[in-house]
Each structure stands twice: as C-alpha cells, then as structure tokens.
Amino acid sequence: GAVVSQHPSRVICKSGTSVKIECRSLDFQATTMFWYRQFPKQSLMLMATSNEGSKATYEQGVEKDKFLINHASLTLSTLTVTSAHPEDSSFYICSASPGLASDTQYFGPGTRLTVL
C-alpha cells in the first residue's frame, strides 16, 4: 500500500518558538493532503485541507496565522506551528490522497508535539 511519512515523530520545544512538521507521500503523488489534530483518547479533528500549489482551506476555529500549511509539491506538505504555546501540545496527523476522485486517504504515523 501507499506510504506516508511524517517528520519528526516527536518534538519538544520551548514556548514562543516555531515548529515545522513535514508530511511526505513516498510512493505516490498527493494532490491533496489533510492535517488533523488529536487529543488523548479523542477523535481526529480536521484542521485544514491543502491542495498542491494553492492555499490551504482551514476549518472553522483553526487559526491560519498560527498553523501555517504549505503544499509546495505533490509529495510534500508542511505544517508550521508558529509561536507555539503549551496549549498547542498535541498529536498531529497528516493524510494524503492521490486525487479528488480517490476515496482513500493514506495516513502518516503522526507527530507528538510538546511545548514547554
């Protein structure tokens, strides 16, 4: 099956710093990538949808200036958490889809962000 990687798997940073998380589709071209946030023992909450070469679409309540998403190529999307604060600590998951016609999303292994 298709593989999606995320880097880093874990990151600890100080409050006020920015953190970048990468999501890569390793063996297919991802027209669309999705970013989710997951709190312990809760479901996945969609943060934003990004299409290659265009601006991301953010879900209601998600600060676009806080969570910067870039989808510069068909195999790479990045999520940058700017000026991170302890409340941004969470598990972030990306998924990738080969195209609009695809009903399949391939998930990355997730990134654990801890902000001190």
Add this chain to the structure above:
Amino acid sequence: AQTVTQSQPEMSVQEAETVTLSCTYDTSESDYYLFWYKQPPSRQMILVIRQEAYKQQNATENRFSVNFQKAAKSFSLKISDSQLGDAAMYFCASMGPISSGSARQLTFGSGTQLTVLP
C-alpha cells in the same frame, strides 16, 4: 454536512470471541463511502474496511465484516475470532461523493476503545 456517531466509548471481548462495534451516520448525500479505521497504541491509522453506499452487499475483509443498513443509516463492524492484536481504538468515518467537486474529507466518529481479554 455529515455526522458520524459511535455510542460505545469502550468495548471488551474475550480472545477468539466475536464483537460488534456500532456506528450510525447522517448525510444528505445519496452517494457516499463509509470506513472503519483502527488506531492501535502506535497511533498509526489503519484502514480496516470500506463500504460504498451504492453497493448493497456488505463488505468483508477476512475476520472483519460490516452490517450496512442504508435506510437506518447504520454501519456496524463485526470482528470474528478476536485476537490480542485487535485491541485498539476503532473509528467509524464517512466521506462524501466524487461529485462534491472538492477534496473529499473524512468525518470521524468519536471512537470505540476495544480491549481484547486473554
């Protein structure tokens, strides 16, 4: 908008026995897709099974099968011959049709934590 409801926060099953996880959904679409995902302690999301709404036949993948009741908007997952490795959080999810013209998002339920007892 689509909504997915899982009313069982936790379930347990004895090893080798059968368990059914419940899921109901609501959608105004006539064409849609339904999924069950498994999230083990590693937190990697794994697709267990998928069902296309226009297909009346229930999907089956080895020990995993669904009971898809379209009129009742119900989509339950049956796990037969449960194994210790089945222990995980299970999420039911829906997705809209291709005709929506935009990126097709998954809508997840709240999840059911399954424990398998040896």
